[in-house]
Each structure stands twice: as structure tokens, then as C-alpha cells.
């Protein structure tokens with residue numbers, strides 16, 4: 001039966017951030033393969049998102065797709081505000097379309113990669129093969145990497161948030177924005193008993209992305225974001241004349257519930273589907289890079305894939321932080337202001353990127369009010 005099915009070394013199901021990152025890392029690796037199929041229902045020819053993240057690696061393989069990077073970020077709240085120099089980190093921005101084009105241009109001229117636009121219907125393992133069924137065909141490979149389907153194992157006691165947001169890219173006639181320092185978080189807005197903030201990413205002195213964001217159990221109506229963004233631009237930034245040239249809206253899972261793999265051993269979940277959206281912040285792009293690197297390292301060494309995260313203590317920190325926010329044990333603006341005020345920025349960024357030392361962990365954990373975190377820790381350890 002299997003001889004009638006098209007066979008590949010690897011199939012990458014979904015060519016967003018994770019699928020394309022994996023394809024590019026495979027291309028650049030010493031892994032031996034002759035055929036890789038990349039499947040997506042979309043052509044990836046629109047600018048559907050903007051990624052921001054911080055990293056110490058300024059020579060990464062995707063560096064050419066980075067539009068801007070800064071060594072400064074600004075934090076603002078009613079109780080504390082500061083511009084931080086974040087060296088050795090850089091805050092980087094990649095436009096979705098630049099990333100997709102950068103990757104596709106290189107993959108399309110490498111004859112080992114075949115890119116097919118088809119909707120995937122089902123995934124499963126069958127003996128030595130991972131099977132991918134699309135609307136038109138069936139394909140098989142000894143290893144399939146899935147970022148198309150997300151399956152979370154939700155339990156009643158889990159706290160599952162979404163980071164929900166809408167952003168406007170605006171331009172001005174005159175120089176207006178300080179393009180040397182993005183506003184990373186601006187909490188000078190009503191918290192509505194959850195966590196709300198703005199951020200401002202300046203592409204240039206005349207162009208910026210202004211986003212209104214919430215961390216909560218559910219999102220809000222699209223018009224509500226628009227009203228808040230308009231008010232922020234006009235009242236807080238005090239900008240009267242501007243043009244909205246693009247908008248982006250989205251949600252990122254911030255979930256205590258784990259993402260699981262119901263498809264068997266021949267399928268490996270990657271990207272958000274592989275649990276790489278950080279539970280307490282929603283940041284994902286950098287974690288995808290770490291997962292993909294680990295997969296390619298395993299393949300290069302000829303080892304079986306084990307992409308389970310070794311650093312399980314970060315999962316516990318995230319669950320506890322999410323519970324503190326969910327129960328509103330500390331108002332989120334105060335909580336984040338404390339983290340930014342009482343920590344060296346390098347320690348905090350390392351902690352949030354899950355690359356901190358024990359000493360850095362201890363200093364971050366020690367910076368927050370203990371009792372609310374203790375209550376949440378006990379709650380999480382008991383269920």
C-alpha cells in the first residue's frame with residue numbers, strides 16, 4: 001500500500017515561523033537527506049505578523065530578515081519608568097513577510113525541498129512512517145514535523161490565558177518617535193482587573209507599530225482595541241496627525257495546559273503546537289529557534305528526537321505567575337513594575353528567556369512580594 005504514497009525523508013506540516021525555521025536549519029546543517037516536503041494551506045505572501053524578541057545572538061541564521069534592532073527598551077507604569085540599556089541583549093524586530101520571503105527564496109532554489117500549497121486534513125503514525133493526508137494526496141516520511149494542528153490537554157484547574165492584541169502601524173509627516181528605544185511595556189492604562197499594556201515599536205522617527213495588549217482568559221472586541229489605541233496615540237503620546245497604514249490583530253496561547261501529541265511517534269510537534277509559546281509572556285519566536293536548533297542537533301548526531309524541555313522549573317515559575325495574575329493577587333502593573341525596578345535588566349531578560357543561572361533565578365524570585373506567590377505556589381503544587 002505504501003509504495004503508491006509519495007515518500008520523503010522529512011515532512012514539515014505548516015510553514016510559519018517554526019516550519020520555515022526548521023527547513024532553513026536543516027538546509028544549513030550536516031543532516032543527510034534528499035527530499036523534504038513542506039506543506040501549508042497558505043502561500044505565506046502577506047505580512048500577517050511582526051515578531052519582536054530579545055537575544056544575545058546577533059549572528060543568527062535569520063539575521064538578514066531582521067528589520068531593526070535596539071540595545072534599549074523602555075518600561076513605563078504609574079509607579080516606575082525607565083529606559084534600560086539591555087546589552088549584551090538586543091531587542092530585534094522581524095516583519096513576517098520579510099522572514100517568509102527570506103526563507104522561501106533560499107528553499108525554492110534548493111532541489112531537496114518541495115513546497116506544496118495544500119490543506120492538511122489528518123496526521124498519524126503508521127509503523128515506520130508519519131502519514132500526512134491533504135485534501136488532494138497522502139504523503140509519508142520517517143519523521144513529520146507538525147505546526148499546523150495544536151492540541152492542548154485542558155483540565156478544569158488549569159489557568160489558560162491568551163495574550164490578545166491589536167496593533168496599528170502609523171506614519172507621521174514630521175519626525176515624532178524616538179527610534180532609538182522601543183516602549184517595551186507601558187502600563188499607564190486601566191488594568192480592568194487583568195493585565196493591560198501598550199507597546200510602541202518605532203521602525204523610524206516617522207513610523208511605529210502601536211499595540212494594545214492584554215493577558216487574560218479571553219480577548220476583547222476588535223473595536224475596543226481600536227478605541228484604546230486611538231486614545232493612547234492622541235492623549236498619551238499627544239500625536240494629533242497621523243495615518244494608519246497597517247493593522248495586525250492576534251492571540252497567542254499563554255497556557256498552563258500542556259500541548260500534546262495525539263499522532264504517535266513519527267510526528268513531532270514544533271512551534272506553538274510544540275508548547276513553545278512562553279506561558280507567562282506569550283513570547284514564542286526565540287523559543288522556536290531553540291527548539292528547532294535542538295531538533296537539528298539531535299538529527300546531526302543521529303539521536304532519536306526528544307524535544308521535551310529539560311528546564312522544568314521555568315514551567316513552575318510560569319504557572320505560579322499566571323495564577324498570581326489570574327487571581328489578581330497583585331495588580332499586574334505593580335507586579336511588572338516591581339520586576340523591572342528591582343532586577344538588573346540582564347537578569348530579568350535572561351530569566352524570561354529561560355537562560356538564567358541559579359543566582360539570576362534567585363535574585364528575580366526574591367524581588368517580588370512573597371506571600372501572593374506563596375499562595376499561588378501552594379495552589380499549583382496541590383493540583
Ligand SMILES: Cc1cc2nc3c(=O)[nH]c(=O)nc-3n(C[C@H](O)[C@H](O)[C@H](O)COP(=O)(O)OP(=O)(O)OC[C@H]3O[C@@H](n4cnc5c(N)ncnc54)[C@H](O)[C@@H]3O)c2cc1C
Pocket residue numbers: 013014015016017018019039040041042048049050051052053118119120121147148149248249250251252270271272273282283284285286288
Ligand atoms: C499577530 C501575531 C504577532 C505575534 N508577535 C509575536 C512577537 O512579537 N514575538 C513572539 O515571540 N511571538 C509572537 N507571536 C507568537 C508566535 O511567534 C507566532 O504565532 C508564530 O508565528 C508561531 O509559529 P508557528 O510556526 O508555531 O505557527 P504559525 O506561524 O502560525 O504557522 C503555522 C502554519 O500552519 C499552517 N496551517 C494551519 N493549519 C493548516 C492546515 N490544516 N493545512 C495546512 N497548513 C496549515 C498555517 O497556514 C501556518 O502557516 C505572534 C503571533 C501573532 C499571531
